[in-house]
Amino acid sequence: MPDKRLSLYFQLLNEIGIVSQLSRTLLESRMEHGMLLPHFSVLNHLIRVGDGTTPLKLANAFQVPKTSMTHTLARLVDAGFIEMRENEKDKRSKSIFITRAGRAFRDQSIQSLAPDVQALAKELSMKEVQAMLPALEHLRKILDRQRD
Amino acid sequence: MPDKRLSLYFQLLNEIGIVSQLSRTLLESRMEHGMLLPHFSVLNHLIRVGDGTTPLKLANAFQVPKTSMTHTLARLVDAGFIEMRENEKDKRSKSIFITRAGRAFRDQSIQSLAPDVQALAKELSMKEVQAMLPALEHLRKILDRQRD
DNA sequence: CTCATATAGTTCGATATCGCACTATATAGT
DNA sequence: ACTATATAGTGCGATATCGAACTATATGAG
Numbered sequence A, B: 001m002p003d004k005r006l007s008l009y010f011q012l013l014n015e016i017g018i019v020s021q022l023s024r025t026l027l028e029s030r031m032e033h034g035m036l037l038p039h040f041s042v043l044n045h046l047i048r049v050g051d052g053t054t055p056l057k058l059a060n061a062f063q064v065p066k067t068s069m070t071h072t073l074a075r076l077v078d079a080g081f082i083e084m085r086e087n088e089k090d091k092r093s094k095s096i097f098i099t100r101a102g103r104a105f106r107d108q109s110i111q112s113l114a115p116d117v118q119a120l121a122k123e124l125s126m127k128e129v130q131a132m133l134p135a136l137e138h139l140r141k142i143l144d145r146q147r148d
Numbered sequence C: 001c002t003c004a005t006a007t008a009g010t011t012c013g014a015t016a017t018c019g020c021a022c023t024a025t026a027t028a029g030t
Numbered sequence D: 001a002c003t004a005t006a007t008a009g010t011g012c013g014a015t016a017t018c019g020a021a022c023t024a025t026a027t028g029a030g
Helices: A003-030 A037-049 A055-062 A066-078 A100-123 A126-146 B003-030 B037-048 B055-062 B066-078 B100-123 B126-146
Strands: A082-086 A094-098 B082-086 B094-098
Touching: A003 A037, A003 A100, A003 B003, A003 B037, A003 B055, A003 B100, A003 B126, A037 A055, A037 A066, A037 A082, A037 A094, A037 A100, A037 B003, A055 A066, A055 A094, A055 B003, A066 A082, A094 A100, A100 B003, A100 B126, A126 B003, A126 B100, A126 B126, B003 B037, B003 B100, B037 B055, B037 B066, B037 B082, B037 B094, B037 B100, B055 B066, B055 B094, B066 B082, B094 B100
Parallel strands: none
Antiparallel strands: A082 A094, B082 B094
16 A cells, blocks of 8 residues: 555544544533543433443443443542442443433533534534534444454 | 534544544554554654654644653653754754654554555545545644634 | 353553643743 | 743643453353
């Protein structure tokens, strides 16, 4: 593969990395209680996709090592934003539930971020976003498949 | 702003975060010497954009805090992949140069990753990549501007 | 049923990350 | 020139991240 082609793909992933970094910093600067992006992401996921899921499924959803997810969940339990219950059917496994406080925190984080998203929306239309999403999902699925 | 609109933008950033995470893991699994994505990214940048730049400029290029860049650069110096020289004109500042070993390591990393990129290219054409890039750059610039 | 293997999650240690506070140097205002 | 402010980079401490090894439970092969 010629260098030019290779570097195009590198450029794509580099650009994605920088955007990821920027949005992470933005979110974290708006959140309270010292919560970080992974904490918010988990809470948001529990609401969007539904709770009762397991730590491993969450780790897979965010593509982080399960050991990192353990840590993130422990922090959320400490903060009172989630509950971890034993799974009676499979004693190895646990189930995660979001608490009232967790919902409140997630809602509040979104509200704190709303002005930023509004500003973003002024320059990047929903149409443009909708155009980007399928390609990104496609890319994610490819990379996900390659991981094995 | 209605929830639906808000969540579309969240979904975009979430998807970008996951792809970023996936590509990071992939790259790091292919690199030797315990180097991580930031180390590779800096070396790659020094070659693509040219060296002689400063730590602060690098921090800005990757949108990380300058204190993180200090750490990354120290690691690269230790590994013998870059050199840091004093700037005679401005004694506060330093200049970064990539070494022969740094170039070799960067080239080798790219070679190690080439098969993965090839596999990726089979499913995601250059055309698709070229279609994604402008939108991502646009998004990056908007977020970058908002940061201030 | 028993044993080998797979799976879910945690612990531990090494390193990365980053905010805050700090030093040193440069620049601007008067 | 003198002082206030801005800028480049670093040191430190708290926390996050992650690979390797571990425990506990489940599943499958015979």
